[in-house]
Amino acid sequence: MGECCPPMDLFRSEPMQLVQIIIPIESAHLTVSYLGDLGLLQFKDLNAEKSPFQRTYAAQIKRCAEMARKLRFFKDQMLKANLPSSKSKRQVDVNVDDLEVKLGEFEAELVEINSNSEKLQRSNNELIEYKLVLEKAGEFFHSAQSSAALQQRENESRHIGDESLDTPLLLEQEASTDPSKQVKLGFLTGLVPRGKSLAFERILFRATRGNVFLRQAVVENPVTDPVSGEKVEKNVFVVFYSGERAKNKILKICEAFGANRYSFPEDLGRQAQTINEVSGRISELKTTIDIGLLHQGSLLQTIGEHFENWNLLVRKEKSIYHHLNMLSLDVTKKCLVAEGWSPIFASKQIQDALQRAAFDSNSQVGAIFQVLHTQEAPPTYFRTNKFTSSFQEIVEAYGVAKYQEANPAVYTIVTFPFLFAVMFGDWGHGICLLLATLYLIGRERKLSSQKLGDIMEMAFGGRYVILLMAIFSIYTGLIYNEFFSVPFELFGSSAYACRDLSCRDATTAGLIKVRPTYPFGLDPVWHGSRSELPFLNSLKMKMSILLGVVQMNLGIMISFFNARFFRSGVNVWFQFIPQIIFLNSLFGYLSVLIVMKWWTGSKADLYHVMIYMFLSPTDELGENQLFSGQRTVQLVLLLLAFVSVPWMLFPKPFILKMQHQDRHQGQSYALLENTEESLQVNSNHDAHGHGEFEFSEVFVHQMIHTIEFVLGAVSNTASYLRLWALSLAHSELSSVFYDKVLMLAWGFNNVIILIVGIIVFVCATVGVLLLMETLSAFLHALRLHWVEFQNKFYEGDGYKFYPFSFALLDDEDE
Amino acid sequence: MGFLVTTLIFLVIGIIASLCTRICCNRGPSTNLFHLTLVITATICCWMMWAIVYLAQMKPLIVPILNEGE
Numbered sequence: 001m002g003e004c005c006p007p008m009d010l011f012r013s014e015p016m017q018l019v020q021i022i023i024p025i026e027s028a029h030l031t032v033s034y035l036g037d038l039g040l041l042q043f044k045d046l047n048a049e050k051s052p053f054q055r056t057y058a059a060q061i062k063r064c065a066e067m068a069r070k071l072r073f074f075k076d077q078m079l080k081a082n083l084p085s086s087k088s089k090r091q092v093d094v095n096v097d098d099l100e101v102k103l104g105e106f107e108a109e110l111v112e113i114n115s116n117s118e119k120l121q122r123s124n125n126e127l128i129e130y131k132l133v134l135e136k137a138g139e140f141f142h143s144a145q146s147s148a149a150l151q152q153r154e155n156e157s158r159h160i161g162d163e164s165l166d167t168p169l170l171l172e173q174e175a176s177t178d179p180s181k182q183v184k185l186g187f188l189t190g191l192v193p194r195g196k197s198l199a200f201e202r203i204l205f206r207a208t209r210g211n212v213f214l215r216q217a218v219v220e221n222p223v224t225d226p227v228s229g230e231k232v233e234k235n236v237f238v239v240f241y242s243g244e245r246a247k248n249k250i251l252k253i254c255e256a257f258g259a260n261r262y263s264f265p266e267d268l269g270r271q272a273q274t275i276n277e278v279s280g281r282i283s284e285l286k287t288t289i290d291i292g293l294l295h296q297g298s299l300l301q302t303i304g305e306h307f308e309n310w311n312l313l314v315r316k317e318k319s320i321y322h323h324l325n326m327l328s329l330d331v332t333k334k335c336l337v338a339e340g341w342s343p344i345f346a347s348k349q350i351q352d353a354l355q356r357a358a359f360d361s362n363s364q365v366g367a368i369f370q371v372l373h374t375q376e377a378p379p380t381y382f383r384t385n386k387f388t389s390s391f392q393e394i395v396e397a398y399g400v401a402k403y404q405e406a407n408p409a410v411y412t413i414v415t416f417p418f419l420f421a422v423m424f425g426d427w428g429h430g431i432c433l434l435l436a437t438l439y440l441i442g443r444e445r446k447l448s449s450q451k452l453g454d455i456m457e458m459a460f461g462g463r464y465v466i467l468l469m470a471i472f473s474i475y476t477g478l479i480y481n482e483f484f485s486v487p488f489e490l491f492g493s494s495a496y497a498c499r500d501l502s503c504r505d506a507t508t509a510g511l512i513k514v515r516p517t518y519p520f521g522l523d524p525v526w527h528g529s530r531s532e533l534p535f536l537n538s539l540k541m542k543m544s545i546l547l548g549v550v551q552m553n554l555g556i557m558i559s560f561f562n563a564r565f566f567r568s569g570v571n572v573w574f575q576f577i578p579q580i581i582f583l584n585s586l587f588g589y590l591s592v593l594i595v596m597k598w599w600t601g602s603k604a605d606l607y608h609v610m611i612y613m614f615l616s617p618t619d620e621l622g623e624n625q626l627f628s629g630q631r632t633v634q635l636v637l638l639l640l641a642f643v644s645v646p647w648m649l650f651p652k653p654f655i656l657k658m659q660h661q662d663r664h665q666g667q668s669y670a671l672l673e674n675t676e677e678s679l680q681v682n683s684n685h686d687a688h689g690h691g692e693f694e695f696s697e698v699f700v701h702q703m704i705h706t707i708e709f710v711l712g713a714v715s716n717t718a719s720y721l722r723l724w725a726l727s728l729a730h731s732e733l734s735s736v737f738y739d740k741v742l743m744l745a746w747g748f749n750n751v752i753i754l755i756v757g758i759i760v761f762v763c764a765t766v767g768v769l770l771l772m773e774t775l776s777a778f779l780h781a782l783r784l785h786w787v788e789f790q791n792k793f794y795e796g797d798g799y800k801f802y803p804f805s806f807a808l809l810d811d812e813d814e
Numbered sequence: 815m816g817f818l819v820t821t822l823i824f825l826v827i828g829i830i831a832s833l834c835t836r837i838c839c840n841r842g843p844s845t846n847l848f849h850l851t852l853v854i855t856a857t858i859c860c861w862m863m864w865a866i867v868y869l870a871q872m873k874p875l876i877v878p879i880l881n882e883g884e
Contacts, residue, residue, distance in 0.1 A: 009848035362827055410848065414855040422863070477865050495871070496878055510879035517871050519820065520864065529878040539870045601873025714829075 039805025399796025427477030548720025
C-alpha cells in the first residue's frame with residue numbers, strides 16, 4: 001500500500017521510538033507527573049535487578065502506601081456509618097506533605113473517637129444489663145417474699161386454730177420460717193446466654209452437689225453483650241448458695257459461661273434507689289454517646305467531601321514514585337535517566353511537557369530528550385476509539401499484533417458481525433437485538449460511570465459489536481426472508497405458481513417458476529414446503545464455502561501486504577504466491593464450479609467432479625462437464641496445486657540462510673564504519689537481534705507451516721460449514737417455537753391458552769434464540785476469525801503498549 | 815430486476831455510502847481510507863450474500879413442493 005495511498009488508520013500499529021530522557025533530579029517529580037498527565041510514554045524499568053526496597057524512592061512509596069492505608073480506613077468507617085463519598089468536582093490543590101499530616105490527624109482523632117465511643121457503649125450495655133437484672137431479680141424476690149409472707153400468715157392462723165389440741169412440737173417450730181434463726185444464704189445475680197443456660201444450671205448443680213437454688217427469668221428482647229457487642233438472647237438468673245467455697249465455685253462457673261454478674265442490693269428501698277440511679281446514668285450515657293456519634297459523623301463528612309480528591313492524589317503520587325524508581329541514577333547523582341517507548345507522533349508533546357516541567361520547577365537546566373536506536377521490538381499501540389476498541393479487543397484476545405503487522409481488526413469490524421449474522425439471520429430477532437443495544441448505547445454515559453454485573457459489563461463493553469451484529473442480522477434476515485421464522489412477500493410476489501389451474505400437482509410434482517427470480521432474498525414460497533430443507537441445505541452449504549473461500553483469500557492477501565510492508569520478497573514469492581495458487585486451484589475452483597452450476601442450471605454433480613479430479617484426472621467427465629475444456633483446466637489446476645507444495649516448502653529456508661550470511665558480512669563492515677557514539681548505543685541496546693541461524697530449525701518450522709497450510713486449506717474450508725449448521729439450527733429452532741407453541745396455542749381459540757402460549761413463546765425466543773443462540777453464533781464467528789482467517793497472516797506475538805498515564809490509573813485500581 | 819441491475823444498485827449504494835462517510839466525517843486521509851475500507855467490505859459482504867441467494871434461485875433444480883396440509 002506504501003506509495004499509492006496514505007497509511008490506513010488502525011491497519012498498522014503506531015510507529016514507536018525508544019527515547020531517553022535525562023532529567024535533573026530537582027524537577028524529576030514534576031516531569032514524571034506531567035508525563036503521566038500526557039500518558040504517551042511507557043517507561044522501561046532500568047533497575048530491574050534491584051529489589052523494591054533497594055530503589056531510590058522506596059521510602060516515599062512506603063509513605064504513600066501508609067496514606068493509602070489510612071484512606072482505606074476512612075473508607076471503611078464511612079461505609080460503616082453509611083456515608084457515601086460525594087464526588088466533589090472542585091479540584092483542590094493539596095500538597096502531599098500537608099495531606100500526610102492532615103490524614104494522620106484525622107486518623108488519630110477518628111481512632112480516639114472510636115475507642116471512646118466503644119468504651120461508652122460498653123458501659124452503656126453493662127448498665128442496661130444491670131437494670132434488667134435489677135428488674136427481673138427484684139420481681140423474683142418480691143414474689144418470693146410475698147409468698148413467704150402468705151405462708152407465714154397461714155402458719156400463724158393454723159397456730160391459732162390448732163393450739164388447743166395439738167400443741168406444736170419443737171420440731172415444727174424450728175421448721176417454720178423464722179427470720180432471726182434463718183441460715184444466712186448468699187446469692188449472686190447476673191445474666192447468662194440463653195443457649196448456655198441449661199448447661200449452666202446442670203454444672204452448677206453438680207459442682208455444688210445440689211446445694212444451690214437457681215432461678216432463671218427469660219429476657220424477652222435480645223440484649224447487647226458488653227464484651228462482644230453482639231445481640232444475644234439471655235436469661236437473668238439468681239443463684240442461692242451457702243458457704244464461701246460454694247461461692248468461689250459458682251464465680252468460676254459464671255466466668256466460664258460468660259455470665260455477667262451484677263451486685264444486687266437486698267434491701268427493697270435500696271433496690272428502687274439503684275434502679276433509679278442506673279436509669280439516670282443510662283440516659284446520661286445515651287446523650288454522651290449521641291454527641292460522640294454526631295462528632296464522628298461530622299468528621300467523616302468532612303473526610304468524605306475530600307475523599308475522592310485525596311484518594312486520587314495519593315494514587316497518583318504512588319505511581320509517580322513507582323515510575324521514578326524505574327529511572328536510573330546518573331553517576332553524578334544530579335540527574336535521573338529515563339528510557340521508554342513512545343509513539344513518534346508524541347515527540348512534540350513529550351518535549352513540551354518536559355519544558356513545562358523544567359519551567360514550573362524552576363530548574364536551571366531542562367531535561368534532555370533524545371531518540372535511541374535499538375534492535376528491540378517496540379510495543380504495539382493502536383489508537384482506537386470507543387467504536388473500534390471493542391473489535392480491537394476481540395482480535396487481541398487471540399494475540400497482540402506484532403509491531404506494525406497488518407491488523408485484522410480493520411476487516412473484523414465488518415466481517416465479524418457479518419459472519420455472525422449469516423448464522424443469526426432473522427430480522428425479527430435482529431430488531432430485538434438492535435433495540436437492546438440501542439438502549440445500552442443511549443444510556444452510555446450513565447452506564448459507563450457505574451459498576452455493572454459481569455454479564456452486563458460484557459454486553460455493555462461490546463455494545464458497538466452487538467449493534468453491528470444486529471444490523472447485519474436484520475439484513476441477512478431479509479435475505480433469508482425470516483421474521484421470527486415467518487416469511488413476508490416484501491419484494492414482490494413469489495416466482496412460483498401452480499402448473500395448471502387445478503393445482504393438483506402442487507403437492508407431488510411441485511410448483512413451476514413462472515415469473516423472474518424473486519429479486520431480494522429467498523422466495524417466500526419455500527417456507528413450509530416439503531422441499532424447503534433440501535433446497536436450503538444445498539444453498540447454505542454452498543454459501544458457507546463461497547464465503548469461506550473469499551475470507552481465506554482475503555487473509556492471504558493481507559499476508560501479501562505484510563510481506564510488502566516488511567520488504568520481504570521471500571514471503572511474497574515463496575509464501576504468498578504458492579499459497580494463493582494452492583487454495584484457489586482447489587477451493588477457488590470449487591467456488592467457480594458452484595457459481596457456474598447456478599448460472600447455467602447444470603445438473604452436474606460437484607462432489608463427483610471434485611473427487612474424480614484427484615482420483616482419475618484424465619477421465620472424461622461425461623455428463624458432469626460444466627464447460628468445454630474442463631478436463632484440461634482441471635489437470636492444470638491439479639498440477640499447480642502439486643507444484644505449489646514444494647514451492648512453499650523448500651526455497652524459503654535456503655534463501656533465508658543465504659540472506660543471513662549476507663547480512664552477517666554486511667554487519668561486520670557496518671560496525672567498522674560506525675562512529676563511536678552509535679557503537680556505544682549499539683552495545684547498550686543490542687537486544688538478541690540476529691543470533692545464530694539454525695538451518696534445521698528454520699526448515700522444520702517451514703515444514704510445519706507448509707503442512708499446516710495444506711491440511712488447513714481443507715479443514716478450514718470444512719470449518720466454514722459451521723455457518724450452514726448454525727444458521728440451519730437457528731431457523732429450525734425459531735420455526736419450531738413459532739409453529740409448535742404460538743400457532744398451536746392460537747389453534748385452541750381460547751384466550752388463556754393463547755396468553756400462556758405467547759408467554760412461552762416469548763420466553764423461548766428470548767432465552768434460547770436471543771441469548772443462547774447469540775452466544776453460540778458469536779463464539780463460532782469468533783473462531784472463524786481467530787483460526788480460519790487470522791492463521792493466514794497474523795503472527796500475534798507482539799506486546800501491548802502500556803503508557804504511564806493517570807487516566808488509566810483509575811480503571812486499574814477500581 | 816436482473817442480476818446485473820441489482821448488482822449495479824449495490825454498487826451505487828456502496829459509492830453513495832463511501833461518499834457520505836467522506837463528506838460527513840472527513841478526518842484526514844488515513845481515517846478516510848479506513849472508513850472507505852469499512853464501507854467497501856460491508857458492501858461486498860452484503861452483495862455476496864444477496865448474489866449467492868439470487869443465483870441459487872435463478873435456475874432451480876429443486877422446485878417447491880407444497881405440503882399436503884396446505
